[in-house]
Amino acid sequence: MIEVExxxxxxxxxRVRDRLSLQGVRMAGRQQERDVYYNAPHRDFGETDEALRVRYDDTGVTVTYKGPKVLVGSAKAREEFNLAVASGETFETILSRLGFRHAATVLKVREFYEMDDVTVTLDDVASLGTFIEIEILTEGNNEEAADRIGVIAKELGVDGPPIYTSYLEMLLSKRQ
Incomplete structure (x- = not known):
């Protein structure tokens, strides 16, 4: 599965929340997330543009691997694999024993809005600010998904340039 966002x-x-409401889109959920990122002992994920994350949220713990980003129009696409785990702390201990190093922790409050096969997420990210992410999961229609995302952004009154860096990259850059 490819995530285009x-x-x-x-x-x-x-303002974005109001535009969603005017379109009849209601919030599907709200939650706090704590994303703990790791770097591999055998290669630098910062250089390979990969990510390994352990996410703690209201529904449980999910481990995610994200492959390198590919720009598609004004969006980005990347391979993504998710795995629910019973204990994030145990998984993090395993990573540590295998030589993986803690890279950073990203804290955020997210609001989810579902529009058919599109997920709109409003994020308040600690130390970074507020953002909107528009995401479509696809089996390979990356350009079509990117075009649809652009249309939705305009409909929601989002007019700034797209941000291609992840919250992790933004946080690490801010620390330097």
Missing amino acids: AKFAVPDIS
Whole structure:
């Protein structure tokens, strides 16, 4: 499965929320997330543009591997694999024993809105600000998905340039 998404900084997230409401789109859920990122002992994920994340949220713990980003129009696409685990702490201990190093932790509050096969997420990310992510999971229609994302962004009044860096990259860059 390929995740095609575009992320934009939004200074006033309530304006986007209002536009969603005007379109009849209601919030599907809200949750806090704690994403703990790791780097591999045998290669630098910062250089290979990969990510390994352990996500703690209201529904449980999910381990995610993300492959390198590929730009598709004004969006990005990347391979993604998710695995639910019973204990994030145990999994993190296993990673540590295997030589994986903690890279950073990203904290955020997310609101989810579902529009058919499109997920719109409004994020308030600690130390970074507020953002919108528009995402479509596809089996290979990357350009079509990117075009649809662009149309949805305009409909929601999002007019800034897309951000291709992840929250992890933004946080690490801010620390330097």
